[in-house]
Amino acid sequence: MIVCFLLVFFAAYTCSHGGLVERPFYLAEDLQLNIHNGKIHFTLPNKENDDVLMGEFGTMLPSHLKSPQVCDNDQDNCLQFSSNIQLNAVKVGQCYKIEWFTSGNLTLSDCFDYGNDSWYGGPENSKQYWPFNNMTFNMFSYITKQDQNQAVAEPYWLTSSGGYIYVNKTVPLFIDSNNLYPNGLCLISQQTPPYLPRNGSYLGYKICMYNNAKQAHMNAVKNDLGKPTGVPDERMVQHPIWSTWVRFKYDVNATAVKAFAQDIVDYGFNNSQIEIDDNWESCYGSAQFNKSRFPNMAKLATELNEMGFRITLWNHPFINTNCDLFTTLKNKGYLVKDQSGNVVSSWWDGIGGVIDFTNPDAANWYLNRRRTLMKNNKIDSLKMDAGESSWLPQIPALNSSIYDQPNAFTSAYVRTVSKFNSMIEIRAGHLSQDL
Template sequence: MYYEEEPYLPTHPTNMALSERYWLSSKGVSIYVNETNPLFLDQNNYRDNYLCLIAKNKAPYRHRDSVQLNYELGVFLDPKTAHQYMVKTHLGKPTGRPDKRMIQHPIWSTWARYKANVTDKIVETYADEIIANKFNNSQIEIDDKWETCYGSAVFDPIKFPNVTALVQRLKQKGFRVTLWIHPFINRGCEPAYSFALRNNYFAKNLDGRVEMSWWQGAEAATIDFTNPKAVKWWVDRLKFLQKLGIDSFKFDAGEVSWLPQVANFSGSLDMQPGIFTKAYVQTLATNFNDYIEIRVGWRSQELPIFVRMIDKDSRWTWNNGLPTLITTLLQMNLNGYVYVLPDMIGGNGYLDGSLNGTEYPPKELFIRWLQANVFMPSLQYSFVPWDYDKEVKNLKNSF
């Protein structure tokens, strides 16, 4: 892997949703860098086969008067002993377990199969297919484009004319219902955007600006999860969705690279900007139940919730394809995140990289993906076995 002075924080361009400052070698040598240092990672750049750790005053970190690189070097007889020591002294362990049903039975998501084309009829038809094909469920998850606009936290009344009735029917069919949530509000999504802006609920940069962009919004802003008033307002809106019958949530994003740069938060300067990710995840774990899922982490290994892998592509290759299920799982585990939720079985099926186009994974790729996932903590379908043939559908009887 190649990195050229990459800021070592939860960032999306390099898929570093988890970026714990811990390295372990097969010879039993460990490195741990203090979380307060403005750390950059340089790998196979200055020198081949070398890891270079750099601390400097440079974005996305805020300027500080004194720059230090504080690290701990451990030398042990073997990597197992080294890792056990790191777990005990730095990484810690989860304080409990996530929801058992998410481990016992599959999660069913609308995302890969339908992308943003969700409606109440599509969701219910999907649920009926799952039942007709005699599959169990832990929950069914309604993904992107359920809102009137991104960040409104209000169901689109055309797509979902009666949410309460839909949820009740799904529960009668034996499903729990979860909803995709993100921490952004698009400019023009009213009245949410203006209300949050007026009350200083958005994360700001050093110039006081809130503008940022994300994959579904060229002009948007991010909720400041270090602001207790902003957190209460944002959480209350989700609690209202739960009053409609929504059981839990799939939380997306949370990396500091989605913030206006250079981000400026209250609290310790030395912990910025990583404090944003930690505050975001802590908010979710504290205010919602144990069958949420998140996709980021920064010093949050103690939380007993599922952490989802970043979207995988429907490929055989090492370029974010099938083999990277294994490496991602191992990396997350080594960094102390043991409750790993693999992404959709078969990958996301992006057509030419588009968020809206769908290309189904080939049958063999789907089968191999499913076989790998069976040995991981949880199964998550979007593409389904009956999209193929009886052979794939009957595979569940062999596990």
């Protein structure tokens, strides 16, 4: 038997040939690991030596792999779990960059104990319990999607004691909360739909610890989320947006809109704008008014302006198959394809294609078409509906790295339409906190 003593890598650590002895040791300075009974527990304190984040690494690794050895380079930031599975931890300031690598197709999972903290962040959800640690997810894909109204999916979590987690955008991420790991959140990397297969498995994220939640979030904004560069339109924040959908649903026309505006004025309500919602187009995606419903939109806009209203228009990324433009856009390669080349999918207003905003030419076409629409009809801005990746033909083949798909669509969509003006409305979001 070979017995060794390493005083640099671990505070006090003994190893035997073939694996680590089950006792606490430190990875990359302050990240304490404790391997015991086939579990790899970790604890990360803040500067005051209070526990901020704790949990378990490699929860889905086969049990025979949970006796890691020091990597060949003898660095204090790397553990080898087999010939092709490696865990790296690099300290950067008050954060640790955690990365699992393997050349095979292996499910990787790290879990975090909620403890007594309140957790914030995570995805938008139809049943938005707050704080986040009151929510339950069962191997839920972390993409923008219609399922449970997950239109916003930022890979960020913040704890009340001053910790935060930020997941690398290239991870094929699933989350599990209060299910596989009681009173905890699991970050799971798995190469299954809706993600594309890739070479090797990867799970990477940053965990940070600060003295309080404010410090943590301010540093997350500075280093990961990005500080917002735009300023929302002040009038939109102050006063109601009057949408025709609430009152008329699909039964909207120029006469109804003008009468609606007059009622708002007569009752003495304030307004930020009046919003002409669904069913104004000649066909969905044409970006042209239905002349039987809106024979002279520019004239109506002038009348609404005189009544004290600005005008916004409901919009979306779809083009239905009954539009003449559908074939043109398909032939130009401006529609999202699935892996077999199909461009057709369904949405709540029919069957059609989706503009591929990851294609710069398609995105510019969309911008220019809508700008012409707005200029010719005196429209102030747009309300952008949809944008979730689940509306695309599945599994989509986007013009971006496979490691960024399918969420790359939402990011590109939001960044494209943000170019209109400060009155723009959008319901979806991914890696877009800086806008």
